[in-house]
Amino acid sequence: MRINYNGTCQFMNSLKEEKIDILGLPLDKLVNVMQVQHGKGPFHAEALYREVFKKGGGDIGHAPEFKGSPRLWSVLEKAIRLLPGRVEKTIEEEGLVKFITRLSDELAIESVIIPMTRHNTLCVSSQVGCKMGCKFCQTARMGFKRSLTTSEIVGQVFNARHLLGHDIKNLVFMGMGEPFDNFDAVMTAVRVLNSQKGCDIALRHMTISTCGVVPGIERLALMNLPNIRLAVSINGPDDATRSALMPVNRHWPLAALKKSLDAYPLPPRGVFLFEYILIKGVNDSREHAQALARFIHPLPVRLNLIPYNPVTGFDHQSPSDEQMHDFAQTLTDKGVFVIKRWSKGRSVSAGCGQLGKI
Ligand code: SF4
Incomplete structure (x- = not known):
């Protein structure tokens, strides 16, 4: 100073x-x-x-x-x-609401309100577009425009609550962008949103989802926020499969990712949330499931299996129900806690990896 x-x-x-x-x-x-x-x-x-x-x-x-x-x-x-951005469009289906916010420079972002049993979850964007280039992701196809400010991140929660009138109690940083590529703004937003005098969203109700940016995991580990939840998008149980789907794996391969998770200070009984998008003929075989179980062991993990949501330019399909059940059963037999998520929001392009068709 x-x-x-x-x-x-x-x-x-x-x-x-x-x-x-x-x-x-x-x-x-x-x-x-x-x-x-x-x-x-x-x-x-x-x-x-x-x-x-x-x-x-x-x-x-x-x-x-x-x-x-x-x-x-x-x-x-x-x-x-007080500039939360202008909500210019909302699209609803079965209680799920996708809304598009126009920012002050006329760029646009998408956010999704997901109804849960007790309260709603808001899927928040952290960037306009994304640099990470995951093959199955619509946002990646936009390229990277810019990172959001803290105010623009918090503005999505403000609009969901006060403009659209939804009771938001859970946040997932899983919308457009890689949160750890905008680390400081995202973590400041976490502080703003967590304040009991304001939004009052508990840290244990916030999930930061990364595609595997290891330095971000290491920085989060040092922030003394043990209750915030960490999700990691895996999608390939070996480096060849994962690198083909997620270029980030070439920078930080699975061994480096595992090392950072091994060192991460989870709270007692805490778990990592792993996301695995199943793509027919790409990463959905029994061998893939066995390799995934080996990668996970002995980390405490809750694994979400999500069938691939088709996006423009990545011409693949989701596996059959039988294939998905078989994949899940192989993991369950190896002691992995698996949740099969039948992705909501496909028809409004609000499913996993589909944001970005603005
Ligand atoms: S999946 Fe996430 S990290 Fe990967 S390109 Fe899409 S928005 Fe970026």
């Missing part, structure tokens, strides 16, 4: 000038901004957080903390930026 000739800190000066991008600010940062810009502290910062994240931000000026201070509110009103 540099000090100006007049002794004031540049950091403080920048805080004085900046707009309050409230969706992108963890509460402690908002407290700083309120102190530097407005001479106020946690009392008003927490009130802002509550009004925005719990109530949708429509009536902040009438909140008890601001009602009696019209001068303060008139200044704050001009300073606060």
Whole structure:
């Protein structure tokens, strides 16, 4: 941090000038901004957080903390930026809702609300497009446009709750993009969304899904967030099969991935979530299942088997039900905990790997 000739800190000066991008600010940062810009502290910062994240931000000026201070509110009103992005389209089927958000630079992202037994899960995007190039993924075909800001990531949750009216209690960072390729913005979003004064989504209800970016797994391991859930997209039980489907495997092959997972500090009784998309004739044989069981052992894993959702430009099919059951049974016989997921949302292109047909 540099000090100006007049002794004031540049950091403080920048805080004085900046707009309050409230969706992108963890509460402690908002407290700083309120102190530097407005001479106020946690009392008003927490009130802002509550009004925005719990109530949708429509009536902040009438909140008890601001009602009696019209001068303060008139200044704050001009300073606060609440820009979650413009939801321009929603597509619904069987309770599943895909929504498209237009960002300030006119790029668009997709998010999906998935109904669960008790609450809804929101599948959040972390980038516009993706660099990772997984062959079975529609997003990969868009190429990479840019990473999202924290505010744009949090904005998806804000819109799902306050604009579309869904009770979101679970988050999966499994939408467009590789979360560990946008590590800092995603982790700041986790802090914002986890705050009990605001969105109040528990860490154990957040899942970060990676295609296997080992440095990201290692960084997450150091962040002391043991309750956040880690999902890894596997899709091939040996390096040849996996590299053919997922170029990331050429950078971090299965042995490196396994080493990072071996060292990862899971909480007591914690498990990794593995995703395995079954593609007919590519990765769905009994030998593949046996090799997958060997790769998994002795990691504590819950394995989701997902039939391939056809995407443009990757001309393959999902396996038959019998093939999928046989694959699952081979793994179960080896002691692997398997869940067969019949992918929801195929007809609205909201199934796994299908986001990106905007
Ligand atoms: S599957 Fe995930 S990591 Fe792979 S290209 Fe698609 S969005 Fe990127």
